[in-house]
Amino acid sequence: MTTAIAAKSQVRTAMNPRRYLGDSWRHPITRAVVKAFLTIWVTTTLTFLLIRLMPGSPVELKIDELIQTSNGSLSYEEAKAIASSLFAINLNAPIHEQYLSFIWNLLHLDIGSSFLSSGTSVTSIILSVLPWTLFSVGTGLLLSFVVGIGLGLLAAYRRDSLLDRVVSTGGSLVSSIPNYLIALMMILFLGVQTHIINFTSMRGAYTPGMQPGFTLAFIGDLFYHASLPITIYFLTQIGHWILSMRSATLSALEEDYVTAARARGLSDGRIRTAYVGRNAVLPLVTQLAISVGFIVGGAAIIEQIFAYQGVGLRLLAAVTQRDYPVIQGIVMLTTIAVVVANLAADLLYSKLDPRIGRAGGAAG
């Protein structure tokens, strides 16, 4: 009887295949990549369904419009064929076939062409505007992240001082006012009433006629035009970073490894960066990823107010012109851009925090 027990225990500890598969699945990087693809797939399907299945679907509207403009010379079938090429899907086929061909085209980056300037592909339209939004949002966000972390750290180190109160209350109040209202107020007070800033000269992403290239003048001009949107994106998130960093630093300061580091005579500078700073900033990296989606989403109104040719402005134009392939394209590509940013933040986080990077560890 005892030998049976011994044999059984051997088997249990032998290598069990599921465990190996289990390990790779749990690894944070694989999970982040899968999550990214899942998001993209959900968005594409969502927009696909939106365009087709909603009552008074834009596809039907387009077909009627085609028939009317051709005052009857086009039959329903012909109009449908044109519409289907515009939408990059074959309308006759049943829904699931349409969906499959839609996805197939998407994989070849062919997402139909614009209604208005038929012939110019949606991708080319988007690629001409998306970089400006990513540039302005990216700069504004990174600036607010870096400045916010600095101020948050400072406010925590000087807890309950005047500086702490001003920075935290001020930050949270600025970030609670909707950013488009701040934009309007900037135009009102700095432009119209006092002419401090000449808004008209800042319209558009860069001064027309400038020779695009990596010259200092051109880059300077880019920043000149994008300065207002960047300021707004900066103000939108700055309060959030200050408050999160302040509370993360306060809890890090109470940790035992900070007292232990002081007991070992480490310099304040070293403790502030490698011990308090690095641990406090960890949770903020994941929040950075989430805030990208929010800011990009809100860019549309900021770009409209400042007449800055980003993807948001182009989306609004497409909406008013009911140019559905462009709407569909913008929604998908912006989501992909945001998802890629999130993936980068997830990977950065698993590298920064070893407890997640190396699943398992020696102690078992």
Added chain:
Amino acid sequence: MTTAILARPTFGQRLLGMWLSAGGFLRLLSQRPVGLLGFIGIVFFLLLAFVAPLFVPFQNDPSLVDIYQTPSAAHPLGTDFQGKDVLNQIVFGGRDILTVAILAALVSTAIAITFGSIAAVVGGKVDSTILAITDVVLTLPKLILLIAVAAILRPTGFLFLAVLLGALQWSSLLRQIRSQVLSLKERDYVEAARSLDLGIVHIVFREILPTMRSYIAIHFIFAMTEAMYAQVFIVILGLVPVSGSNWGIMLYFAQGQGALYFRDSIWYILSPILAISLVQLSLVSFASALEDIFNPRLRGSA
């Protein structure tokens, strides 16, 4: 002290308990001036939006004679591009917006609480699916989706708009509620309640939820600010059919009619901006004061 003794206080005692704790709460709030200002701001705007319209006559007759008049005794905030009184529009402009904000916040908080607690309590497959969906929605650029959906569906009624906004906002709150319930579920006193066979109703409503009450209240207020932001966002962009008048629509017309660029039309565009900003400021400062009061770690030593 009395309610502390009674396990099942009658309605009267419960009211007494709330009154005593309300007094205590105000005392705690008064130690945080910014929070108190926020609380006063909220009460003021709720009265302005839901009570003032009962007393102030609604003026809707345009008179082209006095377009963009600067503030005067007759028109404390001047008039708009149709000569209508701006103050009157501000008084009547709050109700729609606040209703939609409250409804949207209710929708998103309700989704977050139900699915968050289900994911935490049930666990296993259900938990991982809910979590996967939440993670996906969390990273979506929601406002871009909102623009597309609003453009195509053309939401008109309050309820439809509120549900739409609510349906886009629940993801981060759901994750937080799930982790809260998960941590509370593991607590020793919940395990004791299970072994005393007190029943799931007692465990959820007497052991877990009471500790989360303040947490949910705070995040309900934050959800309102998000709903306000998104609602005014799509109204200004003109994506929602314009009906009636509210602060967002005032801004839409102000922008459309070039009020932004005339020197003396400043009051017409500034009034809704200030109204909306003050509501948001009050909500945020009050909510952060609540967070400070109910978060034991920040409250310092007893």
Added chain:
Amino acid sequence: MNALIELDHVSRTFTTPAGVITAVDSVSLALGQGEAMCLVGESGCGKTTTGRLLTGLLRPSGGRLLYEGKDVWLTKGADLARFRRAVQLVHQDPYASLNPTRTVFQTLSAPLFRHKKASSQRQALSAVTELLQRVDLSPPENFIAKYPHQLSGGQRQRVAIARALTVDPKVIVADEAVSMVDVSIRISLLNLLLALAKEFGVTIVLITHDLAVARYFAARGRIGVMYLGRMVELADTEALVTDPAHPYSAALIAAIPEADPDITRSKTRVELRSAEIPSLLRLPPGCSFHPRCPLAEAGLCDVLVPELLPIPGSREVACHVAVRERTGQRAAVTV
């Protein structure tokens, strides 16, 4: 004497990201009414999991949990509820075992109302007062309306014990119930539990890593020593303390620092072959103590998993060498 509650070859496994671990491996333990015994062992030995298995809060992966002779996990409805109430748990951390938002009265009256032991406020008040006196929290009026943060660690544990008593339990599992309380008041808490066993016939299992506390509490009872999920020795306290049979028990008793300079500085140590504690993921074959055991015999201890076998003096030990030396029998080999 048929046991009130019994673990019959009970096992429990957990799936962790790093793989499947066997926290408890076919443990058998029979407890009579009013018995006060201790489960002792280092962290990771499975004593806490065994405690949870006893209370029925954790379902075993193998073996049976018997209460009054019936397999608990086969019963349904009323029987299961009756069993669930008959076995109560007292937790380790006094600061987490009481709901911070409920007063002492609310915590204690909830089970009374739920199980119809009190139908009106007045009845609940008098029942709670009597419970508080029974756990030496007097005068009760000082404690009834208090919130947990207004009580000391010791007072909170007494409220936790009072809460367990609200359902007249037959068995109390105290999981390290005294280890987070001040040293100077631990004995009074242990005496309270002992009084419950003597006067009310409640069976008490104290789980602790502190052998000195175990020796005091189970002075007239038994101690079970666990190692990496298995029961390695089960014996009357004085016998185990003065003459430990299993080499692991001997190593523990020799290693413990004593609160007396002369005794503790003159103790003879048991040199172990390695200080490395094997991980539950990769258990050594045969007896899991063999890599560290000074008595380990190659070919025997590292192949055969020893069973808990009786040896003279109403004791049981799971060690081939100990059984052989104390009974003269060859190890039960059926190759």
Added chain:
Amino acid sequence: MPVLSVRDLSIDYITRKGPVHAVRDVSFELEKSETLAIIGESGSGKTTLAVGLIRLSPRGTKVTKGEILYTKDGLTTDVRKLDDDDLREYRWAEAAMVFQAALNSFNPVITIWEQFLDTARAHGMKDRQKVRDRADELLDLVHLDAKRVLPAFPHELSGGMKQRVLIALSLMLEPQLVILDEPTTALDILTQRSIIDLLKQLRERLGFSMIFISHDLSIAAELADRMITMYAGRVVEEANVEDMFYRPRHPYSVGLLRAVPRVSGALGNVASIPGSPPDLMRLPVGCSYAPRCPYAIDACRAADPPLVPVDTPKHEAACIRWKHVAEVLGSNAEVPVAEKLA
């Protein structure tokens, strides 16, 4: 001259309801290569005192009075008067404090090697190879494999290993004084034993003086040469180990010794101290132990009893009725208190 001489040290916690006297007029001395145990329970102020010795008191605390005289090679300085740079040098080069392994004393996001390097660099050891050799040597001293420990992250080490690495790190600059906060709490019995033996071995080889604070009397019995028992922020008794264990003169020491059961030898009449630990916010007038003391008389409730020498050499107790305590205990034999009171 003693390595460390603390005179009338008092430390307060500043709270909204006024100052709380966590440490009150504590004085003691520590000779070269001597080991002092500071024993106390919750609210005794032992951790506040220990952290105060290297001026690491947390926010919201204030050292109100007292001196901390540290002597090295005949030169005595008051730690309280050191400026920031000298204080930073004092910490670790002269007095190294080792915290409980259970608490996370290591920065979780950087490797053990980086934390060795940080400590070395903070004290002027720039040469990486020299630091590496020193780290290997120290880890060898505590029976750990440097190749496995140095590249690891803190969460990859067990409690026992972390405690050993902390001890190794504390010896990097050969400090004259090592202060340990609950060195063996939350460790298993066998690991605890290995840490105690390690500390004995290192003390023999390196000759540093050691102060450790704990609530566990058996660690004091194992390691200490002299002992202090603290209650409600004050030293209530100071004595050699044998005097404290077999001839205690303060009722609290007697109560504490009697409340701890033993595995070997007779159990004796083990009993708890009635009542509950002191609330530092509302301390009674006079002796703070009076409410729980079986020998208390009215005089005890009048004023705080000072530390007075008792009938054995270098042995002081803060109790006006210590003679009565000696009578109650009866013999001065080397027999545990619980048996004397059986």
